[in-house]
Amino acid sequence: MDESGCPRDAPDLGLLRLPNEILIDILELLDPADPGVFALSTLCKRLHYLALPIYLAGHGISDTAELAFQDLVLGSTQLDVLAALQTSLFIHSLKHISCSFSLNSARREYTPRDMDHFFRHMSRLSAFLSNLQRVEEVTLNLKDVNFWTISENPEILETWSPIVSTLLDCVLEKGCKALNVEGGMFIVHPSQFQPKLGPRTVVKRRSAIFDVGHRIGSAFLGRSNIREIADPGKTELGKTAAALETFNIHSRMLLLPPCSTWTMSALKTSPNLTSLSIMRVDIPERSWDEILSSIHVPALEDLTFDLRCKIRAAAFDQFLARHPLIKTLSLGRDLIALAEGDVASKDCLANLRHLSATPTYVRFLMTDKRAPAVQTLRLVVKVASNAIFKTAAINCILVPCHPRIERVHLTLVVIVDHVSSHWAEFFQDSEEPGENIVPQEKNSLQHARALELVATSASDAFEALALRLLPLFPALQSLSASGCSNNSLNAPSFVSRVKEACPELQRVTLDGRIYDAVF
Template sequence: MDSEFNPALAVGAGILRLPNEILLEVLQLLDPADPGIFALSTSCRRLHYLVLPIYLAGYGIPDAPTLASQDLTLLPGQLDVLGALQTALFLSNSSLKHIACSFSLNSARPAYHSRNLDGFFRHIRKLAGFLSILERVDEVTLDFKDLNFWVIGESIGVLESWNSAISALLDVILERHCQTLKVEGGMFMVHPSQFQRKPQALATVKRRSVIYDVGRRIGSAFVGKADAQPIFDSGKPQGGLRTFNIHSRVLLLHPCFSWTMAALSASPNLTSLSIIRVEIPERSWDDILTSIHVPTLEYLSIDLRSKIRPAALDQFLARHPLLTTLNLGRDLAPLAEGDVASKDCLRNLTNLSASPTYVRFLLADKRVAPAVRNVRLLVKVTSHATFDAASINETLAPCHVRLDSGHGVQLTLVIMVDYPSSHWAGFFAEEAHDNGSSSAPSPRRGANPDPLRCARALEMVSTRPSNAFEALALRWLPSFPALKALSFSGCLVNAHFDYNALSFVRCVRDACPNVRTVTLDGRVYDAVAVGMDGPLSWM
C-alpha cells in the first residue's frame, strides 16, 4: 500500500462504490491518527460520518457520535484533535454535559521557544472554535496545573496575546450557557508594575472591553449599575453561570483580572463562588474583595494563604446578604482580637467553616449571622503550630454561648495535621514545653469558658499516618465529652485491616461512651455495636 494516502484520488477511484462494511475493513489497516484519515472525512458527508469517528478514536475518543450530552476530557497530548472536533457534523448544535481540557506550557524549560507559546494559544483558540459549534455546554474545566509561564522575561505585548486568547475562550464558554466554570492551577508570573492595583468603583466601571458582547447578551441592564440596583428578575430563571470556581492565579492577575471581575458582575444567576489555592500579591486581595459584587451569591469559599483586612471582608459580606454557606479556609492569616463583623450582617447564613479568629469575628455579636446552625472550626497543626486548646477557647470565649448545642448549633472540630514525619511530636502546646508529658492537656485556661467542650463531631485529616496516633487520641478525646461522631483520615497506621479498626473503635468507645459512629479512612463503623463486643459493623 502506498505510504502517502491521497483521499481525493481514493474517492475518484470509486471508493464510494464500496459498502460501509468494506470501507471499515480497509480503514482498520491504516493508522487512525493519520492526517490522511481526517482529510478523507472532509471529502463528503457519507465519509464524514463514517471516517471521522475512526480518526477521533485514534486520539482516545472511542465513541465520538455519542458525545452529545456526555463528558469529554482532553489531556495536553490530545488537544490537536480539537480542530477535527470542530468539523464534526454529528456534534454541531448538540450539547455537552462536561468538557475538561488540560494545558501544558513551561517557559522555564531550557528548550522553551516562542513557538511553544504559539502552540498553547493555538490550542486555546481551537477549544473556543469547538465550543462555538455547540448549542450549549453545562460545565467546563480548564486545567492549567502544567502551566508555568513568566511574563517578566517576555515582551510586554505577550500580555495582550494572553488577554486576546484567554478572554475570547472564556467569552465563548459563557455564550454556550455554561452553568459551572472551573479554572484550576498554573504558575503565572508578571512584574509588580503589571498588577491592577486600584480598579474603579463598581458603580462607575464601563465594561466595553473583553466581555462586552457577553454582558450585552446576558443583559446590558445588569452591567455597571449601582450596588443598590436589582440585577435579576425574581421570576423565571434566565440560565447562565451559576458556579464559578477560581482556583488559578491566571484569572486574578493582569491581563485576565478585568475579565474575571466583569464576568462576576455580568452573571445574574451566579450563586456559588470559590477562590482557593491561589497565590497572588497580598495587597491585591483588598482590591479583589472590593471589586466583587454578586448579590445573588449563596455559597462562598475562600481558602488562601494570605491576609484580608477585616474592613474589606466586612464590606464584602455586607454586600452579599443572601449567603447561606461560608467557608473561610484555615490558611487565612488570623484576625486581631477586637475585630467584629457589622451588626445585622449575614441574616441568612446557616453554615460556617472558619478558623477560630474568623468564627469569633462573625459570631461574637448575636446580631451577626443569627441563623447559623452548623459551625466547622478549622485548626491546622504543624511542627510549628501546635494544638493549643486553651488559646482556642480564649479566642472563642466571646461566642461561647452561641456555640453551645443548647442553642441549636452543631459544632464540628476539624483538624488538619501536616507533619513531615509520623511521630507527631509536640502535637499539643503543653507538650512543646513539657518534653512530651503523657498527661492529657486540658482545654481550660483560668476561668474562661470551654467552647471546645461543645463540639459534637471531630474530623481529623493527616498528611501521613502515625504510630503514636492511637495513644494520643485515647488520652485526648475524653476532653470533649459532647462528641457523638468521629472521623479520622490518614491518621491510623493499618486502619484498613479490620482487626486494627475494630480494636481502635472499641478503645474509642470506652474512652468516649457517647460516641456513636467512628469513620476510618472513609469507612463508617457503628461504635455502639462494636463497643458491646458485637461483630464488626460498618455503615
C-alpha cells in the same frame, strides 16, 4: 455538492461509488488515529460522517452520541484532536469538557513556539465550543502551566488576553452552568501586581484559527461563513453569562492582569451565579482588598475562600454586606488570623446557615448574635510546629460567641501539618499559670459533636494521641481520621478503646472506612 453531500464529480471518484458499509470496512482497516483518516473526513459531507467518528475513536472519543450525557476529558497530550473536533457536524452539546494544558517557560529548551502551541490549543477549543449548541460544564486545567519571564516588556501580557478572553466568552455564550479554572504558575511582569479592575466592555476577538471549524462546517451545510462582526459598544458579557451558576477560580491567572478584568466583569454580570470558590490562589496581599471591593455577585449563596493571605477585616465586612444571601461560607485554614477586636457588622449574613472557619473568623462572624441563623459550624484548627493545639487558647478566642456555639452542630476539624511521623509538640506539655483560663461553662469545644483529624503524614503515635485528645470532647458522636494512621493500627481494637474514652461515640471513620461504634 449534491444532496448527499458528495462532490458533484463523485462518479469519477471510485471510492465514493462504494456503499457506506464497504467504506466503513475500508476505513476500519486503517490506523484510526492516522491524520489521513481525518483528511478524508474533510472531503465531503458523506465521508465526514463516516470517517470522523473512526478518527475520534482512535483518540479515545468512541461514543460521540453520548457526549451530551458524559464527560469529555482531554489530557495535555490529547489536545491535537481539537483540530478534528472543531469540524464535527454531529456533536451538538456537551455535558462536561475538561482540557489539561501544558506550558513550561522555565525549561531550558523553551522557545516562543511552545507558547504559540499552547495558544493554538486554546483557540481550537474556542472553535470547537463555538460550533456547539450548549455545554453545561467546562474545566480548564492549567496545573502543568508554568509561565515565567524575566522580560521587562509588559507587551508580552497582551498576548494572553485576546486568546483567554475569547475562550472564556465562548464558554459563557454556550450556556455553561459551571466553570472551573484550576492551577498554573502565572507570573510574568510586575505590572500584574497593580491590577486595574474597573468595568470592562467585552470585545469579541476572532483569530484565523478560531473560525476554521465554523468555515468547514459552513461549507458542508451550504451556509455562508461570513459572520457579522459585533459592535464593541453593543457587546455585553451579561447577555452571555446568564446561565452561569458555579464559578471555581482555582488559578491565579484569572486574578492577575490581563485576565482579571474579564473575571471581575463575569462576576458582576452573572445574575444566576450562586456558588463562588476562590482557592489555592497565591497573589500579593495588597491585591486582595481591591479584588474583594470589585466582586459583586448579588445572588451569591455559597462562598469558599481558601487562601494563604491576610484579608483586612473592614474590606471583608464590606464584601459580606454586599452579599446578604450567603447561606454557606467556607474559609480556609491558611487565612491569617484577625485581630481580637475585629467583628462583623451586626446585620451581616442574616441568612448564613453553614459556616466553616478558623477560630478568629468564627468570633468575627458570630459574636453578639451576629449571623443568627447558623445551624452547623466547622471549626478549623491547624496544628504545625509553630501552632500547638491548645484548647484553652481556642476557647478563649471563642468566648464572645460561646452562647451561640452551644446551640449549633459543632464539628472540630484538626489539620495536622507535621512532617514528623511522631507529630511532635501536638500538645503543649504545660501551660503557664493563669494563661487563657476559661471557665468550664464557657468551654466551647466541649460541645463538639464531631471530630475530624486530617494529617499530612501518618503517625506512629496516632492511637495514643487520639486517646489523649478524645476526653476533651464528652459530647462527641463521630470521629473521622484521614491520613493519620499507619498500617500497624488495629482498627477494631482502636474503635473499642475510643468508645471507652467517649461513651457517646457512634461512628468511627478511618481513611474512608466506616466502623460502627454502637455496641
